Amino acid sequence: MKWIKFVAPLAVIVVGGLGTYAVVATASDETVKEALDTRPVVTVETLSPVDYTVQITSYGEVTPLERTRLAAQVDGEVMSWNPAFVTGGLVKRGDILFTIEKDTYEAALLQAEAALASAQAQLIQEQAQGRVAEQEAKSLTSGNISDLYLRKPQMLSAQAAVKSAEAMLKIARRDLANCEVTAPYDALIATKEVGVGDYVTVGTLTATLNNVETAEIMFPVAGFDRAFLPADLAQHPAVVSTAGPMATEFTAVINRDAGLIDTATRMTHLILRIDDPYGIRSGEAKVKFGTYVNVTFSGKTLDKVYRVAQELITNNQLWLLDDEGKLYAKQVTVLREEAGDFFITGDFDGARIVMTPPEYPQEGMPVKVLKSDQDLVAHRPRT
Incomplete structure (x- = not known):
């Protein structure tokens, strides 16, 4: 039985060694199996052309649109003003902003009307005298009858006097109308420069209006x-x-x-x-x-362009995947950059773009394409 004491420990050592070897061998096989597929993992998407309207x-x-420096067009004292005629006020086209004393201009209008009536009466008188002169000239034997005899100069003078009186009447009416200063358009009162009791003269700045x-x-x-x-x-x-x-x-x-x-x-x-x-x-x-x-x-x-994320294009190159599962780069023409995307043109219809290229992509590099979210989770690096 003494030999058993020596054999038992030796057997334990041998069995342990065999177990350790089996574990190491199994782990090595798994490592070898995992190391067999060294291709980088990528995701791809298929490109399709779109028509895109640039924003x-x-x-x-x-x-x-316009700003007006409103000035007085007649002389006189400011008598009243519109409650909306204040800085920041809004007025409509044609609203009266303020009024200037009218007495002088009403009197001038009456004088102009009287002057016109007088001139018209003088013209009527000259016209009548001219007709009389024409009738008398017909009975005269002498053919040398002057324009003065026919009162033509007097007629022209009377007609000119009427026109002058009409012009003065027009000015008097305009001046009277200008005593009421109105808004030339719907306006915002930017500044107001006058108040009741102020005396203004022609050209005095009264307000600034914004259309x-x-x-x-x-x-x-x-x-x-x-x-x-x-x-x-x-x-x-x-x-x-x-x-x-x-x-x-x-x-x-x-x-x-x-x-x-x-x-x-x-x-x-x-x-x-x-x-x-x-x-x-x-x-x-x-x-x-x-x-x-x-x-x-x-x-x-933009007709028939492709929308690609900006980070996928480097040096005007885009990485694509061929039918054999290998990478290849293709030059692109960037038409526009917008919202982090590039719009490119070229023959890319149906091409598979690599959405997650390797860190150092190479022409002809074989890659493995993830086809599902489960594949993506499975290939994430372990921490």
């Missing part, structure tokens, strides 16, 4: 957007939006191209018009002068 975005400040019938926005268009502007800009619709808690959005139209390129920024400028920005006619205010707004409008439509 151009810019910004600008809302300004009035609120129409507003304009001049906005820049960058050089890379210029090629995508629509062929016909006139009346092209655009969306105007404001930011902040009271944000608004409405549609306006592009009116014209400013016709110049800024020498400093190399940008061109377009001008957009907004009807009734203060809502005097519609009752719904849109935007105030001085507001900065965003302008968005559609440009040209």
Whole structure:
């Protein structure tokens, strides 16, 4: 039995060694099996052409179509003014803003009317005397009858006196009408310079008005957007939006191209018009002068282009997958960059684009394509 004492420990050592070898051998086989497929794992998508309408975005400040420095056209004392004739007030076209004392101009109108009546009476008298002279001339034997005898110079003088009186009457009526200063258009009162009791003379600045019938926005268009502007800009619709808690959005139209390129920024400028920005006619205010707004409008439509994420294109090259599961690079022509994507042109219909290229892709590199989300989870690196 003594030999058993020596054999048993030896057997344990041998069995343990065999077990360890089996474990190592099994692990080595698994490692070898996993290391057999060394291809990088990628995901792919199939490209399809689309027709894409370019969206151009810019910004600008809302300004009035016109600004008028309103001046007095007659001399006199300011007698009254419209309650809306205050800084920030809104008035409609034709509203009386303030009045100037009329007494002097009413008297001048009466004098002009009297002068016209007198001149017309003198003309009638001359016309009658001229007819008498013509009748008398017929009975005279002498053929040498002068224009003076026929009272033609007197007739011309009387006609001129009537025209002069009519002109003075027209001026008197105009001056009397100008005693009531009216708004030339729907307006915002930017400044008010006169009050009751002020004496104004012809040319005295009385107010500054901003036209609120129409507003304009001049906005820049960058050089890379210029090629995508629509062929016909006139009346092209655009969306105007404001930011902040009271944000608004409405549609306006592009009116014209400013016709110049800024020498400093190399940008061109377009001008957009907004009807009734203060809502005097519609009752719904849109935007105030001085507001900065965003302008968005559609440009040209790109036919049969491909939309690709920007990070997938390097040095104008895009990695694709051929039918044998190998990578190949293809040159692309980038037409436009927008919202982190490139719009490219070329023969890519049905091509498989590599969405997750290897860190160091090579031409002809074989790769393994993930076909499902489970494959993606299975091939994620373990941490």
